[in-house]
Amino acid sequence: MSIDATDRQIIAATQAGLPLVPQPYAAVAQELGLGESELCDRLRAMQKSGVIRRIAVAPNHYALGMLANGMSVWDIEDERIADLGPQVGALEFVSHSYERPRALPDWPYNLFAMVHGSDRDEVEAKRQEVATLLGAACRGSDILYSTRILKKTGLRLRSKEG
Known part of the structure; x- marks a missing residue:
């Protein structure tokens, strides 16, 4: 499994989380100079190949009272x-x-x-x-x-x- 420079930029732009905006994928795509559909296609391909495991919400369990x-x-x-x-x-x-x-x-x-x-x-x-x-x-x-x-x-x- 290998990634190209664009995939690497996508990972770097999303690894800390998606932006909290109404259309987060569109915002990331715009930041990277990509179309939203290309960004989503690349994310799906990286997930299918195992480069990324999942795209998910990661709640802060401390903020939820799990101390x-x-x-x-x-x-x-x-x-x-x-x-x-x-x-x-x-x-x-x-x-x-x-x-x-x-x-x-x-x-x-x-x-x-x-x-x-x-x-x-x-x-x-x-x-x-x-x-x-x-x-x-x-x-x-x-x-x-x-x-x-x-x-x-x-x-x-x-x-x-x-």
């Missing part, structure tokens, strides 16, 4: 993780979930799921919901609570090569 956040970690039977991982990721209170290799003997966990709540008690209750869903396939778990935000963005491209 407690914990990365729950789970030791799941290898033969069950492909089935159970997506079920955990689909829970409304899990913002992201992924499989990672274990680092034995110190780190037995292979499923990670970020859980949000208004306080730690709520996060613990939601963590229990995950544990119930995982059932006997879960051999252990822990949770790492956020204490501060260090970075809240994904990869950022510069608009020019180099």
Whole structure:
């Protein structure tokens, strides 16, 4: 997968979010000297090829009152993780979930799921919901609570090569 200079400019212009205007795609297209339909076609093509994963709203969970956040970690039977991982990721209170290799003997966990709540008690209750869903396939778990935000963005491209 590769992108040309125009695709790179589109990514750079949209990676921090679309402008909050009635016609955001038209505004970005105008800024880049493109037609709106060309911009949308290129975005769809980049999404289809896997260059971009999605175009979505990313709410600020702190502004929504979700002040407690914990990365729950789970030791799941290898033969069950492909089935159970997506079920955990689909829970409304899990913002992201992924499989990672274990680092034995110190780190037995292979499923990670970020859980949000208004306080730690709520996060613990939601963590229990995950544990119930995982059932006997879960051999252990822990949770790492956020204490501060260090970075809240994904990869950022510069608009020019180099």
